[in-house]
Amino acid sequence: MASHDDQDDLKPSLTPGYKPTAVKTTEEYAKMDAEDESLARWKASLGIVPGVNAGDTSLPKVTVLTLELVSPTLPPGKKLAFDILDTARLADTKKNPIIIKEGVEYNVRITFKVNHSIISGVRYIQIVKRAGLKVDKLEQMLGSYGPHPQGEAYAKNFDPEESPSGVLARSGSYNVRSRVVDDDGEVYADWEWSFKLAKEW
Structure with a gap:
């Protein structure tokens, strides 16, 4: 069960001056400002085209598919x-944490599908704890997307980071709480996983 502090940490940072707007369908967005040619091209790149099926509305707006740690230091394959x-x-990582090499550059990559509607201001938030104490927080913007015209997944690479190093960093495992949420507070995914630091991958 998440503590009250966790819930506060997992809320997206407020964007000054941001006010949520009324939710519109993909078709309504497609018809807005239809005479603006450059805007129409941009909307088409997001799959927002008049008359195109917006997708299965019984599904959540976003389905998060994978989380990946990418590093140029990973062994081939x-x-x-x-x-x-x-x-x-995910539950197995609590007993068998993912191994991350200490002191290397890596970045988080997330893949997701937009099933219907337009999503905006979507963020990935990650809280890292060790022995119950928060040691790191990552908040990265995924951005705004529409359903992909071919139903394909989107991939987002976050800014590179460096893993901690040293004997102290390698002792014990780290517990991570990850969340994908938008500016309006709608949570699309929320999961937990664990990792350990080691001298090698």
Whole structure:
């Protein structure tokens, strides 16, 4: 169960002056400012085209598919990715944490599908704890997207970071709470996983 502090940490940072607007359908967005040619091209690049089916509205707006740790130091053929929908694998990381090499540059990559509607101001928030104490917080903007015309997934690479190093950093495991949420506070995904730092991948 998340503590009250966790819930506050997992809320997106407020954007000054941002006020949520009324929710519109993809068709309504497609018809807005239809005479603006450059805006129409931009909307088409997001899959917002008049008369195109917006997708299955029984699904959530966003389905988060995978979380991956990418590093140029990973051995050839090694991939650190897991399926967010595979709850058994996520739960297994508590007993068998993912191994991350100490002192290397890496970045987080997330893949997701937009099922219908337009999403905006979507962020990935990650709280890292060790022995119950918060040691790091990452908040990265995914951006704004419409349903992909071919139903394909989007991938977002976040800014590179460096993993901690040293004997103290390598002792014990780290517990992570990840969330994908928008500026309006709508949560699209919320999961937990664990990792350990080691001298090698």
